[in-house]
Amino acid sequence: MNFFLKQLTEIGGLSGGEQKVCRFLEERLADRFEYTTDRIGNLYVHSGGFFPNDIKLMITAHMDEVGLMITHITKDGYLKFQSVGGIDERILPGKLVYIGEKKIPGVIGSLAIHLQTKVQREKVTEMKDLFIDIGARDKEEAENHVSVGDHAYFSSPSEDLGDLMKAKALDDRVGCAVLMELLEELPSANFTAVFTTREEIGCYGAMAAASAVKPRYAIVLEGTTASDIGETDEADEVCVVGKGPVLSFMDNGAIYDRKFLQLACRVAERKGIPYQLKRAVAGGNEAGRIQKIGTGCHVLAISLPCRYIHGPVSVADEKDMLALKQLAAAIIEELK
Amino acid sequence: MQRMKDILLNLCKISAVSGDERYARPVVESLKEVADGVKQLSGGSIVAYKKCGQPGAKRIMLDAHLDQIGLMVKSIDERGFVHFFNHAGVDFKILPGAEVKIFGKKEILGVISAKPPHLLTAEEREKPIKTENMTIDTGLPVEKVKELVQVGDKIALNCNTALLLNHCVTGRSLDNRAGCAVLVSVLEKIKNQPLNVDVYVVLSAGEEFGGFGAVAATQEIRPDVAVVLDVSHADMPSARSEDCGELGKGVMIGISPVLDRALCDEMISLAEARRIPYQREAMGSATYTNSDGIVPLCGGIPTALLSIPQRYMHTPQEVISMEDMVSVRDLLLAYLMKEVNL
Known part of the structure; x- marks a missing residue:
């Protein structure tokens, strides 16, 4: 798989804890681009060099990922947690996570299946009944290694999966990787790239960025849910891995700009770039927030189809990532 | 030690x-x-x-x-997803999102997939996903899967081994x-x-x-x-x-x-x-x-x-x-x- 994306996805960066992702991106930008950060951690880069007074186009990709936050340490030394961003609690038991700055490994435990009553077996173990085990003997020992408020992130290594790739946090490190490559490959294009923070808990970074940049057009690069799995009906697929980037007409946060969407479709068809429309009104992303800032903004979302997003491992196609980049580049060219 | x-x-x-x-x-x-x-x-x-x-x-x-403990291949569907039996005592509740290795003609990495939450009814969401509603995603096209994997092939859980505190080991x-x-x-x-x-x-x-x-x-x-x-x-x-x-x-x-x-x-x-x-x-x-x-x-x-x-x-x-x-x-x-x- 793409090495830059592999490195990006293997960094832990939950909402509000994106600093390591940001530093990694800054290292790649260093010496070649002028960049700046703001008070809530967004990273801004202008593709044409210096920031102009009137910014026409802003492209965002969020640096944060979903994960867990330690909320309590029990007297026996187990860690209780809440999710940061939306996580299906059914995928948590039996997973390995890394906690805090020191990357302390821990296991999400639940009662062994043999010891569960029939009633317990037929119920989903709720997040409040799950815990993380770091091997500590008691609270005092656990506190030497972990603090309440520490972040925990999934441990899945990023690698090829058949013809596809698997990694944690493809949502939305894939957007970050594409945005970086657009900056590098289109040095004279006139757009402002923003690597944003805290998307998974309410798009705080994007709102701050939109209010500061005040763009007329905004493109959000995202990862979106693909349900082309097993025996799912075609009508429920939402989108399909391998069939190109996904353009949304509406989701739970935004009704997308019709003319902007038509322009994107037209450009894709003219250039022969594969694309698909998101066949569901589901989920949401930064576009919904950016659209409402100031006097309004024309928004477009281009997403990578990803299976199992918001879990410990998601699956996507590198060819879709390449087509996503090509489509974004062609739209940038069109808006010039 | x-x-x-x-x-x-x-x-x-x-x-x-x-x-x-x-x-x-x-x-x-x-x-x-x-x-x-x-x-x-x-x-x-x-x-x-x-x-x-x-x-x-x-x-x-x-x-x-x-x-x-492990799983066993039951069938391969039209999309190339592998359906399986819970063959020897695996805790089925931990399977969604887990990584596995299928022992077909060669070792094949897979991820256990389940219907995403937004496609579940409220009733389904409160129940653990049943083994028969899970499949394995190998990232391979259906023809390739059918060439490499046969009904009855064994499947092992894949995971990370890590050292915890107090000489504890997980894996x-x-x-x-x-x-x-x-x-x-x-x-x-x-x-x-x-x-x-x-x-x-x-x-x-x-x-x-x-x-x-x-x-x-x-x-x-x-x-x-x-x-x-x-x-x-x-x-x-x-x-x-x-x-x-x-x-x-x-x-x-x-x-x-x-x-x-x-x-x-x-x-x-x-x-x-x-x-x-x-x-x-x-x-x-x-x-x-x-x-x-x-x-x-x-x-x-x-x-x-x-x-x-x-x-x-x-x-x-x-x-x-x-x-x-x-x-x-x-x-x-x-x-x-x-x-x-x-």
Whole structure:
């Protein structure tokens, strides 16, 4: 798989804890681009060099990922947690996570299946009944290694999966990787790239960025849910891995700009770039927030189809990532 | 402890889903260095022995099962997703989002997929996903999957092994590679040690599927005494303490009507005398280990059960303590040496 994306996805960066992702991106930008950060951690880069007074186009990709936050340490030394961003609690038991700055490994435990009553077996173990085990003997020992408020992130290594790739946090490190490559490959294009923070808990970074940049057009690069799995009906697929980037007409946060969407479709068809429309009104992303800032903004979302997003491992196609980049580049060219 | 940790981590790299222990061949090679002889029985069990050379010496069999829980390919659908049976005791609740390895014509990495939350009805969301509604995503096109994978192929859980605090280890198939690692370590320790008994170490096949491997090996060896090593539940939140031992508190010595009480008492006295940390594990009936199958064979075999406390059994991230493994090994060594002093 793409090495830059592999490195990006293997960094832990939950909402509000994106600093390591940001530093990694800054290292790649260093010496070649002028960049700046703001008070809530967004990273801004202008593709044409210096920031102009009137910014026409802003492209965002969020640096944060979903994960867990330690909320309590029990007297026996187990860690209780809440999710940061939306996580299906059914995928948590039996997973390995890394906690805090020191990357302390821990296991999400639940009662062994043999010891569960029939009633317990037929119920989903709720997040409040799950815990993380770091091997500590008691609270005092656990506190030497972990603090309440520490972040925990999934441990899945990023690698090829058949013809596809698997990694944690493809949502939305894939957007970050594409945005970086657009900056590098289109040095004279006139757009402002923003690597944003805290998307998974309410798009705080994007709102701050939109209010500061005040763009007329905004493109959000995202990862979106693909349900082309097993025996799912075609009508429920939402989108399909391998069939190109996904353009949304509406989701739970935004009704997308019709003319902007038509322009994107037209450009894709003219250039022969594969694309698909998101066949569901589901989920949401930064576009919904950016659209409402100031006097309004024309928004477009281009997403990578990803299976199992918001879990410990998601699956996507590198060819879709390449087509996503090509489509974004062609739209940038069109808006010039 | 470092050496035993290395043995354990190496054993954990092997996949040996019940009925498919052929992937354990490297174990046979490594045992050749520490035993007088090693052979793999037709049922898949591996037997390594060290004989004392005395005529009529007592034959002591030490058993730990080598096989692990796993899944089996049921069918391949039109999209190339692999459907599966829960074949040997896997906790189905931990499967969604887990990584697996399919042993087809080659080893194929897969991710267990389940319907995403937004497609579930409110009622479905409150229930665990059933095995029949999960599939494996290999990232390969359907033709390729059908070429490489066949109905009946074995599937193992894939996971990360990691070291936790207090010499705890997490990984898959610590049930019962932990027991196997203890036995390999015992063989290493007695390699140059004069004994008055013949020691037969059995890394048995098929325990998670009824224990056929240990039964076959026992009939081959016809031991005078058997000691079975396995894992048992350790304390964990929301478990009843009376159902569990405690992690890090030493070897669990089994007491059950199936087992030989005198042998159990002897183990307890030895542990007391050598100050080896131990805990009693009382079971009112069968032990659900290889012991149950071994005891009635060959005219009846006095059998003891030593267990390593384990949390989250039958998940990809089981947890055991290396300290407990050391106490099991020390007790076994004390037992074997005791015969020397007689």
